[in-house]
Amino acid sequence: MSDQVKYEGSLEPLSAAGETVVLRAVGLTKAYAAVSDKAGGAALELFRGLDLEIHAGEMVAIVGESGAGKSSLLHLLAALDKPTAGEVWCRDLCVSRLTLKQAADFRNRDVGYVWQFHYLLPEFTAAENVAMPLLARGMGRTSALERARTWLDEVGLAGRAEHRSGELSGGEQQRVSLARALVTEPGILLADEPTGDLDAKTAEAVFSLIQRLHEAHGLTSVIVTHSLEFAGRCGRMLRLRGGRLTEARE
Numbered sequence: 001m002s003d004q005v006k007y008e009g010s011l012e013p014l015s016a017a018g019e020t021v022v023l024r025a026v027g028l029t030k031a032y033a034a035v036s037d038k039a040g041g042a043a044l045e046l047f048r049g050l051d052l053e054i055h056a057g058e059m060v061a062i063v064g065e066s067g068a069g070k071s072s073l074l075h076l077l078a079a080l081d082k083p084t085a086g087e088v089w090c091r092d093l094c095v096s097r098l099t100l101k102q103a104a105d106f107r108n109r110d111v112g113y114v115w116q117f118h119y120l121l122p123e124f125t126a127a128e129n130v131a132m133p134l135l136a137r138g139m140g141r142t143s144a145l146e147r148a149r150t151w152l153d154e155v156g157l158a159g160r161a162e163h164r165s166g167e168l169s170g171g172e173q174q175r176v177s178l179a180r181a182l183v184t185e186p187g188i189l190l191a192d193e194p195t196g197d198l199d200a201k202t203a204e205a206v207f208s209l210i211q212r213l214h215e216a217h218g219l220t221s222v223i224v225t226h227s228l229e230f231a232g233r234c235g236r237m238l239r240l241r242g243g244r245l246t247e248a249r250e
């Protein structure tokens with residue numbers, strides 16, 4: 001971690017004129033080392049020298065075959081992992097050089113992350129689950145729960161706020177995880193196959209909700225998906241294949 005990289009807090013537009021790059025990957029390389037370099041234990045290189053720019057307000061889909069490295073790329077954008085080489089920038093913050101604590105602060109303030117599996121705590125209520133990121137940043141319980149309920153209302157679950165998350169359906173649980181991702185009012189939404197575990201009808205409802213939240217909250221969103229239909233509804237579609245990231249449609 002370089003001392004020169006300073007956390008700047010919540011995101012502000014860099015310039016009033018033109019498009020603002022919110023996320024930028026420069027020369028990004030990711031390889032996983034093998035546990036042993038004995039027979040067949042070579043490192044697995046997913047991509048090398050990858051460049052990417054995502055502008056404010058864009059909704060970008062990342063598609064590609066299973067194993068192409070989509071989740072790994074999203075993890076790098078969220079500072080959940082470090083690149084082997086290259087850098088990830090979020091506006092003027094080099095997120096790939098943050099310490100673990102700084103990376104956690106960055107995610108808590110600036111990124112809403114949705115996983116394919118919701119990772120809610122089943123014994124806690126929906127409201128308590130949504131309130132967790134606010135409690136983690138030191139907000140008082142009453143205020144955090146109040147804001148959590150507002151977000152549950154926003155995702156259509158006002159009536160389920162006091163139900164244990166383990167009692168909710170898969171689609172409802174994914175709505176709760178969306179509320180949890182956005183309760184801190186981040187500028188960026190990163191979603192890794194957010195509809196992957198859902199049946200077609202529920203997936204459609206959750207994807208439409210993501211689109212609505214993206215628009216309503218002026219988010220910059222990156223959605224990893226296997227659904228070309230959903231990807232086609234995003235403003236931009238990128239394909240990760242053979243370690244290269246290309247525009248899937250011009």
Ligand SMILES: Nc1ncnc2c1ncn2[C@@H]1O[C@H](COP(=O)(O)OP(=O)(O)OP(=O)(O)O)[C@@H](O)[C@H]1O
Nearest residue numbers: 032033044046064065066067068069070071072073
């Ligand atoms: N921590 C890790 N250590 C070693 N290998 C890993 C690690 N994480 C992922 N991989 C490997 O990297 C490759 C890419 O995985 P990744 O999950 O990024 O792909 P993906 O495109 O998201 O796949 P899917 O669509 O199936 O989710 C896979 O071969 C996976 O086994």
